[in-house]
Amino acid sequence: MGITERKEKQKTELRRMILDASMKLFVEQGFENVSIRKIADLIDYSPTTVYLYFKDKDDILFNLHELGFQKMAEYNEGLWDIKNPLLRLHKMGENYIKFGVSHPEFYDLMFIQRAPMQSIEKMVDCEWKSGDVALGRLKDTIREGMDKELIVKGDVDAVSMAIWSMVHGLVSLSIRDRFNKLVPPDAVLPMMTQALNWLLETIDLTLKP
Structure with a gap:
């Protein structure tokens, strides 16, 4: 696998991690009580990283x-x-x-x-x-x-x-x-x-x- 393909795979995996973490928190805490920071903390990334994939x-x-x-x-x-x-x-x-x-x-x-x-x-x-x-x-x-x-x-x-x-x-x-x-x-x-x-x-x- 080349560098470009590896980077795309990593992006896809991180995007899925964000969605999976968000779903978990939405179910457990309700949409109104979840923040981008909470999502980021759950996957051990910064909120800035989450904003690279989703605007809000x-x-x-x-x-x-x-x-x-x-x-x-x-x-x-x-x-x-x-x-x-x-x-x-x-x-x-x-x-x-x-x-x-x-x-x-x-x-x-x-x-x-x-x-x-x-x-x-x-x-x-x-x-x-x-x-x-x-x-x-x-x-x-x-x-x-x-x-x-x-x-x-x-x-x-x-x-x-x-x-x-x-x-x-x-x-x-x-x-x-x-x-x-x-x-x-x-x-x-x-x-x-x-x-x-x-x-x-x-x-x-x-x-x-």
Whole structure:
């Protein structure tokens, strides 16, 4: 490995160290209580070093947010080859649940904590492409199902919101250990998948007046 390649590898590793340390502190102390100095102290570097990679704490949070969406997208690789939109919708729900249960820290950052969205709103000319793509995939699948008369026609945005809220509720309750009151820990994920399948098979996907 040449000098240039070695330096690039070191930069990549240090950037990942900063993100990992930031995630740890955000989870343990909350976004508001974490400072660049705390992040730097955790990885034994100076705050100046952290600022070489990220302009501020909001920038770190945004990059963690984006990393979470990249991880979630990996669960859906090959999903768009499924021709039947209903089957694809079921699989999207299952993958969403698996991601949330497997990566609760990222899920909390992406879909529960207020700080990420507040940070994104403050960033100038910030395009939240990852979030838009994820939501767009859901809406496209529902719209396709309606076009093929596999889903009762209705307001795509409203139906998307209903389905997203449903799986979000399942994941949120799970990562807060609420389902342990109902089933043993090793049965939570299978039960969540069963609940998802039952709901998607029986829900009336019509926007009621």
